[in-house]
Amino acid sequence: MNNKYDVVIIGGGPAGLTAGIYTSRDNLKSLIIEKGIIGGNMNNAEIIDNYPGFPEGVNGPELANLMHRQAKRYGLETIAAEVIAIKDLGNKKLLQTSDGDIIARAVIIAGGSEKLKLSIPGEKEFTGRGVSYCTTCDAFFFRNKNVVVVGGGNSAIYEAMHLTKFASKIYIIHRRNQLRATAILQERARAETKIKFILDTIVKEIQGKDFVQKLVLENVKTGKKSTLEVDGVFISIGLKPNTDFVKDLLSLDKQGHIITDENMNTETAGILAAGDIRSGAIRQITTAAGDGTIAAIEAKRFIDDQ
Ligand SMILES: Cc1cc2nc3c(=O)[nH]c(=O)nc-3n(C[C@H](O)[C@H](O)[C@H](O)COP(=O)(O)OP(=O)(O)OC[C@H]3O[C@@H](n4cnc5c(N)ncnc54)[C@H](O)[C@@H]3O)c2cc1C
Structure with a gap:
């Protein structure tokens, strides 16, 4: 493999792909390195309704494929x-990767x-055996099951709404007595007869044999413990930036x-940094694409100045 490039882009999400469109179209020898x-994250969205140019919405993996092409x-x-x-190394950067x-x-x-x-007992053990982080990928396996x-x-509510097409009952468990999701999403979820809310509650443990069978819950107000028999658990408690590999090189914000x-x-x-990984980013596909555009133009300017 020729291992010398003008621009290397780490990550093939909408920010990286947009940067790649711009740098390669500018005749810069460009490479995307993608670990997944x-x-x-476009792959986690079954339908994207707010990316311009798709009046009927577009499936996330399909949009990803179009951008890559x-x-x-x-x-x-x-x-x-x-x-x-x-x-x-000054006017050169060395990237150490799992492939050299x-x-x-x-x-x-x-x-x-x-x-x-x-980070609770049973989570790691049952990942892929009832514990999932992606309904678009796994909801199908929970047809007529309780999850x-x-x-x-918002993401948790989207996941629950998507699951209504497959599962027979969906419990949304949240540690506070109010959801953070927007009012319109909450209204939609409350109108779904398959969705039940368990508020002020945390999951303490995931138990089962070969697959998930039940959860140990705790009410955060009363401290009372209970169990809930379910076949699957979808965890949607937020996102963490993938910055471990640069924490000694670059300044990071508190998150x-x-x-x-x-x-x-x-x-x-x-x-340069672009998209959801950047401090202050809005964290949408349109804004990731915008960041990718700016980063690509700025990378070209840096190379031209060398
Ligand atoms: C369930 C869900 C639904 C969503 N729905 C919408 C929606 O409808 N509309 C909307 O605008 N936004 C939506 N979003 C948000 C949107 O997906 C993100 O804002 C957007 O994908 C961010 O793009 P990005 O390129 O910055 O990062 P990402 O899409 O997160 O892509 C980053 C890529 O980098 C790779 N990577 C990370 N570290 C490394 C490394 N060290 N080496 C190599 N590769 C690496 C990762 O594997 C990943 O593929 C949704 C998000 C989720 C989770």
């Missing part, structure tokens, strides 16, 4: 690997975020997002 599935048309390369560290070292003149970090874990969604934000200026520059010249 091209499309990033568009970037490849201009010569963007993609490899499946994880970036483990970046070393700043790669040299870049400029780097755009578009690593987005991943689902937070509950739980843990969380109270771990990369701090940039308005042109996506980090404090290290030639290293």
